[in-house]
Amino acid sequence: xxxxxxxxxxxxxxxxxxxxxxxxxxxxxxxxxxxxxxxxxxxxxxxxxxxxxxxxxxxxxxxxxxxxxxxxxxxxxxxxxxxxxxxxxxxxxxxxxxxxxxxxxxxxxxxxxxxxxxxxxxxxxxxxxxxxxxxxxxxxxxxxxxxxxxxxxxxxxxxxxxxxxxxxxxxxxxxxxxxxxxxxxxxxxxxxxxxxxxxxxxxxxxxxxxxxxxxxxxxxxxxxxxxxxxxxxxxxxxxxxxxxxxxxxxxxxxxxxxxxxxxxxxxxxxxxxxxxxxxxxxxxxxxxxxxxxxxxxxxxxxxxxxxxxxxxxxxxxxxxxxxxxxxxxxxxxxxxxxxxxxxxxxxxxxxxxxxxxxxxxxxxxxxxxxxxxxxxxxxxxxxxxxxxxxxxxxxxxxxxxxxxxxxxxxxxxxxxxxxxxxxxxxxxxxxxxxxxxxxxxxxxxxxxxxxxxxxxxxxxxxxxxxxxxxxxxxxxxxxxxxxxxxxxxxxxxxxxxxxxxxxxxxxxxxxxxxxxxxxxxx
Amino acid sequence: xxxxxxxxxxxxxxxxxxxxxxxxxxxxxxxxxxxxxxxxxxxxxxxxxxxxxxxxxxxxxxxxxxxxxxxxxxxxxxxxxxxxxxxxxxxxxxxxxxxxxxxxxxxxxxxxxxxxxxxxxxxxxxxxxxxxxxxxxxxxxxxxxxxxxxxxxxxxxxxxxxxxxxxxxxxxxxxxxxxxxxxxxxxxxxxxxxxxxxxxxxxxxxxxxxxxxxxxxxxxxxxxxxxxxxxxxxxxxxxxxxxxxxxxxxxxxxxxxxxxxxxxxxxxxxxxxxxxxxxxxxxxxxxxxxxxxxxxxxxxxxxxxxxxxxxxxxxxxxxxxxxxxxxxxxxxxxxxxxxxxxxxxxxxxxxxxxxxxxxxxxxxxxxxxxxxxxxxxxxxxxxxxxxxxxxxxxxxxxxxxxxxxxxxxxxxxxxxxxxxxxxxxxxxxxxxxxxxxxxxxxxxxxxxxxxxxxxxxxxxxxxx
Numbered sequence: 001x002x003x004x005x006x007x008x009x010x011x012x013x014x015x016x017x018x019x020x021x022x023x024x025x026x027x028x029x030x031x032x033x034x035x036x037x038x039x040x041x042x043x044x045x046x047x048x049x050x051x052x053x054x055x056x057x058x059x060x061x062x063x064x065x066x067x068x069x070x071x072x073x074x075x076x077x078x079x080x081x082x083x084x085x086x087x088x089x090x091x092x093x094x095x096x097x098x099x100x101x102x103x104x105x106x107x108x109x110x111x112x113x114x115x116x117x118x119x120x121x122x123x124x125x126x127x128x129x130x131x132x133x134x135x136x137x138x139x140x141x142x143x144x145x146x147x148x149x150x151x152x153x154x155x156x157x158x159x160x161x162x163x164x165x166x167x168x169x170x171x172x173x174x175x176x177x178x179x180x181x182x183x184x185x186x187x188x189x190x191x192x193x194x195x196x197x198x199x200x201x202x203x204x205x206x207x208x209x210x211x212x213x214x215x216x217x218x219x220x221x222x223x224x225x226x227x228x229x230x231x232x233x234x235x236x237x238x239x240x241x242x243x244x245x246x247x248x249x250x251x252x253x254x255x256x257x258x259x260x261x262x263x264x265x266x267x268x269x270x271x272x273x274x275x276x277x278x279x280x281x282x283x284x285x286x287x288x289x290x291x292x293x294x295x296x297x298x299x300x301x302x303x304x305x306x307x308x309x310x311x312x313x314x315x316x317x318x319x320x321x322x323x324x325x326x327x328x329x330x331x332x333x334x335x336x337x338x339x340x341x342x343x344x345x346x347x348x349x350x351x352x353x354x355x356x357x358x359x360x361x362x363x364x365x366x367x368x369x370x371x372x373x374x375x376x377x378x379x380x381x382x383x384x385x386x387x388x389x390x391x392x393x394x395x396x397x398x399x400x401x402x403x404x405x406x407x408x409x410x411x412x413x414x415x416x417x418x419x420x421x422x423x424x425x426x427x428x429x430x431x432x433x434x435x436x437x438x439x440x441x442x443x444x445x446x447x448x449x450x451x452x453x454x455x456x457x458x459x460x461x462x463x464x465x466x467x468x469x470x471x472x473x474x475x476x477x478x479x480x481x482x483x484x485x486x487x488x489x490x491x492x493x494x495x496x497x498x499x500x501x502x503x504x505x506x507x508x509x510x511x512x513x514x515x516x517x518x519x520x521x522x
Numbered sequence: 523x524x525x526x527x528x529x530x531x532x533x534x535x536x537x538x539x540x541x542x543x544x545x546x547x548x549x550x551x552x553x554x555x556x557x558x559x560x561x562x563x564x565x566x567x568x569x570x571x572x573x574x575x576x577x578x579x580x581x582x583x584x585x586x587x588x589x590x591x592x593x594x595x596x597x598x599x600x601x602x603x604x605x606x607x608x609x610x611x612x613x614x615x616x617x618x619x620x621x622x623x624x625x626x627x628x629x630x631x632x633x634x635x636x637x638x639x640x641x642x643x644x645x646x647x648x649x650x651x652x653x654x655x656x657x658x659x660x661x662x663x664x665x666x667x668x669x670x671x672x673x674x675x676x677x678x679x680x681x682x683x684x685x686x687x688x689x690x691x692x693x694x695x696x697x698x699x700x701x702x703x704x705x706x707x708x709x710x711x712x713x714x715x716x717x718x719x720x721x722x723x724x725x726x727x728x729x730x731x732x733x734x735x736x737x738x739x740x741x742x743x744x745x746x747x748x749x750x751x752x753x754x755x756x757x758x759x760x761x762x763x764x765x766x767x768x769x770x771x772x773x774x775x776x777x778x779x780x781x782x783x784x785x786x787x788x789x790x791x792x793x794x795x796x797x798x799x800x801x802x803x804x805x806x807x808x809x810x811x812x813x814x815x816x817x818x819x820x821x822x823x824x825x826x827x828x829x830x831x832x833x834x835x836x837x838x839x840x841x842x843x844x845x846x847x848x849x850x851x852x853x854x855x856x857x858x859x860x861x862x863x864x865x866x867x868x869x870x871x872x873x874x875x876x877x878x879x880x881x882x883x884x885x886x887x888x889x890x891x892x893x894x895x896x897x898x899x900x901x902x903x904x905x906x907x908x909x910x911x912x913x914x915x916x917x918x919x920x921x922x923x924x925x926x927x928x929x930x931x932x933x934x935x936x937x938x939x940x941x942x943x944x945x946x947x948x949x950x951x952x953x954x955x956x957x958x959x960x961x962x963x964x965x966x967x968x969x970x971x972x973x974x975x976x977x978x979x980x981x982x983x984x985x986x
Binding site: 111298 | 526528530531532533534535538539541542543545546548551554555556557558559561562563564567568569570571572573574576579580582583584586587588589590591592593594595596598600602603604605606610612615616618619620621622623624625626627628629630631632633634635637638639640641643644645646647648649651653654655656657658660661662663664691692694695697698701702703704742749750751752753754776777778779780781784785793800801802803804805807808815817820821827828829830831832833834835838839840841842844845846847848849851852853854855856857858860861862863864865866867868869871874875877878879880881882883884885886887888890891893894895897898901902916936937940945948967970971974
């Protein structure tokens with residue numbers, strides 16, 4: 001007998017805190033700063049006098065606020081957020097908002113991490129290097145790759161770095177004719193964008209209407225002598241797995257193209273299948289998705305890149321090496337693409353990933369994949385059964401992996417309300433907005449939930465029930481939907497320009513000074 | 523084998539898992555993955571045995587991290603783009619808020635995050651006297667690469683001039699970012715600096731500045747620590763040639779140093795590490811690029827932007843990160859000018875908290891204090907036999923010591939300092955800057971007179 005699901009009453013904190021600059025009471029202080037010791041001040045002399053030409057004439061108009069008021073301000077402002085610590089991160093498909101274990105966060109404050117300068121003598125940072133080295137061994141095994149670099153600090157950064165590796169590889173072979181990159185529409189758009197930033201011409205394969213996957217014949221036709229690489233996600237953003245992936249990589253290799261796997265989100269395949277067996281030469285994992293490092297309100301993360309032996313020499317500098325007794329940094333790499341990141345990348349993300357892997361082992365990581373896929377298959381079934389107005393467009397009857405691209409098309413046809421409206425209402429239930437789809441949309445009114453392994457059956461049932469309620473509201477109480485949100489910290493901003501024209505610039509306020517100029521003070 | 527219920531994976535509870543398997547009509551785990559062909563499955567992962575209990579895991583990790591030294595255990599005078607600065611407790615408090623660090627892409631649900639980022643952006647505008655800012659870049663190096671590309675697009679020219687005293691690590695990243703399959707996005711041309719003062723050589727600048735120049739870029743303070751007091755003049759020269767003026771600045775200096783926007787910068791960039799971010803072995807860095815209130819510049823920013831506007835309720839302000847979204851690679855894929863993605867939001871928000879805690883007085887005081895202590899240290903150290911200051915120009919927090927007359931190399935000295943629990947300066951030997959035998963020393967607000975005196979004495983002993 002199915003449990004009746006009771007939806008909890010929710011209201012987000014709503015403090016209406018002014019912008020911190022508006023809290024100023026002239027003369028108030030948030031902190032006091034030490035004064036130079038008398039002897040220091042005397043020896044130093046008139047330090048400001050000597051820089052007259054560039055001495056600041058007017059103090060910056062920063063806030064002047066006491067410490068207790070500031071703390072209240074920040075406590076209130078942070079209450080007006082929906083991190084995965086206080087809500088279901090199921091909405092944000094492809095992003096894998098999994099639980100960020102607290103023991104890892106506590107370790108971030110260890111002085112052997114927090115207070116380490118990256119340019120210290122490597123003798124004094126053997127612990128950091130040991131974590132990098134050991135994490136590399138784990139990642140190599142998980143990906144079936146021969147080397148890893150943790151220098152890129154984001155998924156896009158990893159793709160950019162992999163594109164540089166592709167460029168260098170072909171340069172080393174004298175392949176000046178390799179100017180094109182093939183990707184698919186359902187791969188992350190940064191696969192196309194980071195490659196084009198290097199000057200590559202992008203060929204994008206549209207999905208087959210029935211399967212949602214790229215058509216193999218069209219793919220083969222897109223490959224040519226000019227193809228430098230393929231950049232591809234699998235399972236794609238739609239949650240559909242391309243079971244012919246090995247044929248794709250073989251066909252690319254036949255034209256001497258590099259196969260690059262965007263595995264930012266590897267949650268479906270961790271401990272199950274590897275990039276190596278699928279024939280990829282380069283790949284990356286996002287440690288802030290798959291390996292539990294928090295998203296941090298948009299980074300920093302880590303896009304760990306893996307490569308086969310043929311690409312090792314080109315990896316960015318430095319690499320972390322072990323000579324049997326000591327760990328060291330290797331900067332002496334003459335064929336390297338050079339430097340892509342200051343220092344060592346994001347040691348905090350690497351340390352968290354190390355702890356996460358060590359807490360689970362192979363079986364635990366495999367269970368993370370099994371449960372995230374099971375959760376998604378269960379949730380997809382329940383949404384299609386229970387939420388009126390939802391449909392599945394391609395790959396019908398086929399099991400999805402860790403996420404599913406769904407559509408509120410029927411809801412929109414029946415009510416004139418679609419995914420954007422649903423999203424405005426979803427926050428009234430204490431759940432963050434659904435991620436829709438990358439652009440351009442290939443199904444109408446798209447949405448893509450991802451119930452990763454951190455959520456249990458009750459969480460998923462609750463989530464589906466909220467979606468059902470909203471779909472019912474769209475029919476029975478459309479006004480509530482149209483005027484939503486009602487229960488979150490702020491209402492909908494109405495004048496944020498979506499485009500980049502001279503006219504819309506008159507509404508673009510990224511700073512308070514611009515806001516005051518454009519809208520006046522409220 | 524005992525079935526483990528993993529604390530981070532609630533549905534590993536056997537009963538629930540079995541029920542869900544029934545619901546999805548899968549008889550076993552293989553069936554869940556039925557779309558994956560056999561030949562792609564892998565069954566032989568050789569991974570370390572897990573440390574299942576949290577207590578042991580914490581001890582295991584701490585034991586590894588205990589092998590590191592750092593500013594927590596040693597006196598640290600190492601800078602070069604990362605430095606031990608004081609992070610106020612309020613900043614750490616916000617950094618530790620779970621609803622903040624676990625947030626990501628909710629726009630309406632995360633209005634508080636929008637406010638934090640908007641406040642960072644707004645305060646940076648006041649500190650730098652600029653008007654428009656987008657999401658951060660990965661670090662100062664990537665912000666510089668972005669600034670170069672922007673200047674190239676805005677001016678329609680390709681040549682960018684940069685000072686020979688530039689941080690080689692930052693330059694390397696920018697250089698990589700300009701490298702394309704069909705040549706460089708911009709051509710980098712070095713401008714000399716004075717071997718006496720450390721300031722830019724204006725004659726050399728004049729000689730290299732022409733109608734093909736996209737931008738003149740300076741660091742202020744420079745990598746070698748010098749405050750570029752000719753900044754305004756350099757900006758005027760750039761403007762006359764129709765070039766952009768890019769200033770790479772250190773925000774913690776801007777309470778005492780003039781805002782780049784007030785001396786002619788058309789593009790300001792740099793790293794926010796110094797304002798409220800721990801070193802974290804180099805993870806504590808993030809880039810900024812700012813421009814004036816002009817669409818010609820603003821729409822060349824590559825990253826998403828947090829905008830603010832009135833909401834549907836009178837008197838209320840709301841936030842969205844989709845401001846001018848149609849510039850970004852999220853919307854227009856390869857049609858964008860440069861790609862974007864996740865960057866360093868955790869650090870920008872906390873840098874905003876730092877600026878609010880410090881306020882105008884705090885920023886002026888901390889800047890003054892750093893200058894005084896750096897000057898004191900420079901005087902004391904250069905009084906040691908065999909040690910001299912390489913440049914006579916005024917310094918902010920770093921300065922170059924020339925050790926060549928002592929016969930001791932910076933590397934040798936640093937080994938001896940380490941034996942006294944001191945992390946010495948950055949060895950400029952082998953950087954290709956012609957500064958072999960020199961050391962870049964960094965002094966910040968955390969270094970008391972006693973710390974500096976201890977350092978000076980240790981250097982004296984080390985050179986004996």
